[in-house]
Amino acid sequence: MTRLAARLGLELPLLQAGMGAVAGPALCAAVSRAGAGGTLALYKEPPARAVRLVREVAAATSRPFGVNVVPEVTGPAACLDQLRAVLPELPRGAFVTSFGLPDAEAARSVRAAGHPLVIQVGTLADAGTALDRGAAVLVLQGTEAGGHLLGRLPASLLLADVRARHPHAVLAVAGGIATGGDLAEAVARGADGAMAGTLFVPAAESTAHPQFKRRVIEAVADDTLITSLFDIGWPHRRHRVLHNPLTTAGARAPATFIATTRVDGREHPVPRYSAAAPGNGTTGRIEEMAMYCGRSCTRVTARQPVAVTVARLSQEYEKARGHRITSPGPALGTAAHRSGSRKPPRTQEQ
Numbered sequence: 317m318t319r320l321a322a323r324l325g326l327e328l329p330l331l332q333a334g335m336g337a338v339a340g341p342a343l344c345a346a347v348s349r350a351g352a353g354g355t356l357a358l359y360k361e362p363p364a365r366a367v368r369l370v371r372e373v374a375a376a377t378s379r380p381f382g383v384n385v386v387p388e389v390t391g392p393a394a395c396l397d398q399l400r401a402v403l404p405e406l407p408r409g410a411f412v413t414s415f416g417l418p419d420a421e422a423a424r425s426v427r428a429a430g431h432p433l434v435i436q437v438g439t440l441a442d443a444g445t446a447l448d449r450g451a452a453v454l455v456l457q458g459t460e461a462g463g464h465l466l467g468r469l470p471a472s473l474l475l476a477d478v479r480a481r482h483p484h485a486v487l488a489v490a491g492g493i494a495t496g497g498d499l500a501e502a503v504a505r506g507a508d509g510a511m512a513g514t515l516f517v518p519a520a521e522s523t524a525h526p527q528f529k530r531r532v533i534e535a536v537a538d539d540t541l542i543t544s545l546f547d548i549g550w551p552h553r554r555h556r557v558l559h560n561p562l563t564t565a566g567a568r569a570p571a572t573f574i575a576t577t578r579v580d581g582r583e584h585p586v587p588r589y590s591a592a593a594p595g596n597g598t599t600g601r602i603e604e605m606a607m608y609c610g611r612s613c614t615r616v617t618a619r620q621p622v623a624v625t626v627a628r629l630s631q632e633y634e635k636a637r638g639h640r641i642t643s644p645g646p647a648l649g650t651a652a653h654r655s656g657s658r659k660p661p662r663t664q665e666q
Contacts, residue, residue, distance in 0.1 A: 334384020496632025
């Protein structure tokens with residue numbers, strides 16, 4: 317058991333990323349029941365709806381799960397409102413993850429409620445600030461990761477820097493995790509575990525749009541790119557997405573409405589270049605929307621229930637860890653393993 321698993325009460329030292337439009341109650345609860353760290357995306361949810369979603373997860377699993385907030389999108393005041401609403405609803409053993417640094421008051425509220433605070437960062441400086449604010453776990457996001465990027469280093473280099481500066485911190489890496497071998501490699505390099513997002517996009521319990529799921533399964537690493545195109549609603553952050561007609565266009569098109577997302581019975585228009593990812597309630601020009609995807613997609617090959625995916629990762633992880641102990645052999649993460657242009661054969665679960 318790694319320190320991450322021990323600190324958060326997990327069987328497998330793996331956290332599921334809190335992805336808006338993807339990480340709803342069903343995905344969060346399924347990952348939790350499977351023994352990993354399921355996470356519910358609060359994103360821009362109003363407090364009353366956030367409470368309903370948390371209650372739904374709590375009714376579906378007795379194992380630890382987390383909620384994810386995004387302070388730089390909601391703003392400090394709205395983030396604090398979300399936390400004040402959901403913290404009383406979280407069962408004992410639940411945790412809170414923050415994408416980026418929460419302000420000091422938000423961090424204090426989580427700690428005062430007795431829940432571990434997990435902060436995702438992308439720089440050595442932010443890692444230090446997060447620890448000063450009471451982070452129990454740091455998630456170090458590398459540039460391999462899908463979604464909005466918090467830094468400019470690959471996960472392995474960021475891990476080396478933070479581990480050297482903060483040798484006793486509990487660290488997870490985000491970016492490049494799709495198999496138990498990837499997880500074992502991260503632990504061998506000094507991490508206490510990892511966070512995965514792309515891996516869970518095609519899951520049966522994910523609320524990602526079917527076209528989004530299909531594209532992730534079909535993609536290889538070189539089908540992703542880092543861009544700043546999808547900035548409406550989340551400016552000033554580069555992000556890694558799958559290529560689409562907008563990323564290959566020569567000029568920026570008008571930011572007119574191209575889709576509609578239905579949430580809680582209400583229709584919300586989606587402009588071209590919106591930061592919103594397509595969920596299962598989205599209709600319209602899905603192919604022009606942001607489909608966040610990390611380079612690990614090369615090794616994401618099937619649409620499966622979460623229980624199957626996590627069980628496979630657990631078996632691969634134990635096998636890889638045992639191999640490292642009994643035989644030095646070639647390290648995981650070879651060129652073939654990390655290929656950006658080849659997709660492994662699809663499994664029968666598709």
